[in-house]
Amino acid sequence: DIQMTQSPPSLSASLGDKVTITCQASQNINKYIAWYQQKPGKAPRQLIRYTSTLVSGTPSRFSGSGSGRDYSFSISNVESEDIASYYCLQYDNLLTFGSGTKLEIK
Amino acid sequence: EVQLVESGGGLVQPGRSMKLSCAASGFTFSNYGMAWVRQAPTKGLEWVATISYDGSSTYYRDSVKGRFTISRDNAKSTLYLQMNSLRSEDTATYYCTRGDRYWGQGVMVTVSS
Numbered sequence: 001d002i003q004m005t006q007s008p009p010s011l012s013a014s015l016g017d018k019v020t021i022t023c024q025a026s027q028n029i030n031k032y033i034a035w036y037q038q039k040p041g042k043a044p045r046q047l048i049r050y051t052s053t054l055v056s057g058t059p060s061r062f063s064g065s066g067s068g069r070d071y072s073f074s075i076s077n078v079e080s081e082d083i084a085s086y087y088c089l090q091y092d093n094l095l096t097f098g099s100g101t102k103l104e105i106k
Numbered sequence: 107e108v109q110l111v112e113s114g115g116g117l118v119q120p121g122r123s124m125k126l127s128c129a130a131s132g133f134t135f136s137n138y139g140m141a142w143v144r145q146a147p148t149k150g151l152e153w154v155a156t157i158s159y160d161g162s163s164t165y166y167r168d169s170v171k172g173r174f175t176i177s178r179d180n181a182k183s184t185l186y187l188q189m190n191s192l193r194s195e196d197t198a199t200y201y202c203t204r205g206d207r208y209w210g211q212g213v214m215v216t217v218s219s
Contacts, residue, residue, distance in 0.1 A: 034206075036151075044151065046207040055207050087151055091205060094165055095141060095153040
């Protein structure tokens with residue numbers, strides 16, 4: 001089974017900051033990683049698929065990069081509506097989620 | 107518009123069974139593999155099971171193998187999750203998903219005496 005190590009568990013940022021979340025897979029996942037945003041009481045919303053492809057409707061301040069085992073997700077110019085938890089998901093072999101990152105505003 | 111609507115959740119005693127359903131619409135259901143993902147209260151997302159587009163292949167996380175069964179009825183565009191021998195640690199919101207941007211709204215399953 002593929003394991004996904006996501007960090008940090010939490011982030012505190014000021015409005016307008018850039019924040020970055022990382023996920024490391026236990027093996028090469030061939031760029032098959034997606035990033036999700038989840039707000040309390042809601043289903044996850046996919047923001048990025050295949051490492052860096054923005055899903056329709058995702059603001060351009062969100063971005064993703066990486067290859068092999070190492071991937072990152074960034075939000076530039078953090079806005080108040082970005083307060084949420086974020087998860088990575090590998091879908092190269094079945095599905096494995098990262099442990100999540102909770103973003104708070106300072 | 108793609109829609110996934112789960113049903114069948116609720117309160118169940120430990121050791122008992124429950125069956126979840128997920129009605130799909132807005133896309134050709136028989137063309138897609140489907141999955142169940144769960145989230146325990148205040149915890150992260152956890153993959154539960156996956157089924158291939160035609161139902162010929164199924165996959166489970168270790169903790170539910172032998173207890174849960176994922177299935178589908180392509181004629182009815184419906185995904186199922188039969189959960190037997192339920193444990194308190196199965197308490198969670200269960201989501202059906204196409205594995206991409208489309209998720210249901212989730213259904214709560216509480217296992218408690």
